[in-house]
Amino acid sequence: MFIDCIYKALRTPKETQQTLEILTEADMLSGDSSVIQLYEQKLSYYFNTKHAIAVSSGTAALHASLLNVINPGDEVLVPAICVPMTISAILQAGGVPVFYDCSVHSFKPDLKDLDTKITNSSRVLVTVSMWGYRAIDNDTVAFCRQRNIVIIEDAAQSAGTDSLLGYEGTIGDIGCFSTHEFKLISTGEGGFILTNSDEYAEKIRSFSHIGFSEHHGGFGYADGLNYKLSAFQAAVGIVQLTSLDAKIQGREKRKVKWKSLLQSSAGISFLNSDVMTRHNCYSLVCLLKDSANQSGIELANKLYTVGINTDTYRYKNTIVSNYPYYKDFYMSPRYTGDNSLDFPNATEMVRRMLVLPCHERVSVEAIYRASQNIINFIEEG
Numbered sequence: 001m002f003i004d005c006i007y008k009a010l011r012t013p014k015e016t017q018q019t020l021e022i023l024t025e026a027d028m029l030s031g032d033s034s035v036i037q038l039y040e041q042k043l044s045y046y047f048n049t050k051h052a053i054a055v056s057s058g059t060a061a062l063h064a065s066l067l068n069v070i071n072p073g074d075e076v077l078v079p080a081i082c083v084p085m086t087i088s089a090i091l092q093a094g095g096v097p098v099f100y101d102c103s104v105h106s107f108k109p110d111l112k113d114l115d116t117k118i119t120n121s122s123r124v125l126v127t128v129s130m131w132g133y134r135a136i137d138n139d140t141v142a143f144c145r146q147r148n149i150v151i152i153e154d155a156a157q158s159a160g161t162d163s164l165l166g167y168e169g170t171i172g173d174i175g176c177f178s179t180h181e182f183k184l185i186s187t188g189e190g191g192f193i194l195t196n197s198d199e200y201a202e203k204i205r206s207f208s209h210i211g212f213s214e215h216h217g218g219f220g221y222a223d224g225l226n227y228k229l230s231a232f233q234a235a236v237g238i239v240q241l242t243s244l245d246a247k248i249q250g251r252e253k254r255k256v257k258w259k260s261l262l263q264s265s266a267g268i269s270f271l272n273s274d275v276m277t278r279h280n281c282y283s284l285v286c287l288l289k290d291s292a293n294q295s296g297i298e299l300a301n302k303l304y305t306v307g308i309n310t311d312t313y314r315y316k317n318t319i320v321s322n323y324p325y326y327k328d329f330y331m332s333p334r335y336t337g338d339n340s341l342d343f344p345n346a347t348e349m350v351r352r353m354l355v356l357p358c359h360e361r362v363s364v365e366a367i368y369r370a371s372q373n374i375i376n377f378i379e380e381g
């Protein structure tokens with residue numbers, strides 16, 4: 001593969017040195033280390049939230065958050081375009097996933113569709129900002145406030161995406177982030193939660209520390225799991241956070257390069273990102289026009305054969321309710337079972353979508369070569 005969405009994140013020798021220095025000075029290497037406190041302070045300072053809680057993964061962040069907001073059987077509204085980890089966290093927290101459509105060419109909710117999905121059991125709206133594109137706006141927030149629905153942002157892919165409302169992941173009630181290898185803050189495995197709510201922070205922190213409660217002065221006042229991050233990962237995270245802005249700049253260059261080379265093709269357009277003051281450039285989402293005469297998946301399959309592995313190939317651009325394990329939650333009377341009727345906007349978008357990586361291992365030469373492949377495959381139709 002000369003372009004691959006699966007890659008080893010860049011950690012420079014200097015960054016590795018800085019990480020080792022933090023670890024050498026560390027009082028402990030466990031999740032109770034002062035390194036964790038430092039990491040959390042730096043996260044809440046960067047993202048400008050009252051609380052940051054480091055946890056062992058993005059899925060753990062979602063699980064710990066959902067479990068402390070919903071009661072078993074509560075309905076959790078979740079977009080038709082997301083990842084299985086979002087749904088797993090809902091199910092493990094005892095929630096019932098209710099799939100909603102996105103608005104046209106966007107990852108934000110279609111509020112008209114959302115309105116038809118609301119019941120007395122609706123408790124949480126999960127927004128999922130895929131590939132760093134925004135998934136929440138003022139209207140979404142107002143919609144939820146009116147209906148007493150808690151907003152949990154799955155911002156796993158959108159660390160650093162910014163808008164007039166603030167950073168993605170800090171706009172709803174709770175923001176969940178992943179620091180898995182492929183995410184912009186990359187610690188191998190890991191995650192964190194951001195919130196301005198003292199109540200949620202206390203509950204989620206306690207839950208992810210096996211029920212330990214600072215407030216009550218010990219264990220045994222609440223239940224929980226051990227979702228703590230270790231000092232090893234936090235030390236990597238501290239250094240990664242320092243280079244987040246530079247990383248985004250590097251990705252921006254690649255995104256601009258892709259766009260400048262591909263815009264000459266009549267078959268390609270790009271997902272609109274000008275509503276953001278900054279897109280973290282996790283990936284570039286292209287939308288194929290009708291004149292391309294093929295779907296995003298068909299094109300991605302061809303690209304794979306010439307050495308280009310995209311998220312479109314890897315995840316097959318599927319609507320999440322299509323996964324066999326979730327079929328019990330995709331049934332009448334709420335749904336017809338036909339994706340194009342149930343989620344017209346999401347269906348249209350996944351049909352057109354081709355997602356191109358912009359990470360630090362993608363070279364400019366590779367972008368030149370791959371763009372030519374893409375343009376050729378589109379011309380051949």
Ligand SMILES: *Cc1c(COP(=O)(O)O)cnc(C)c1O
Nearest residue numbers: 057058059083085156157178180
């Ligand atoms: C990566 C990711 C997750 C899960 O994060 P992990 O750290 O891998 O558990 C959840 N949601 C989205 C949108 C993701 O991209």
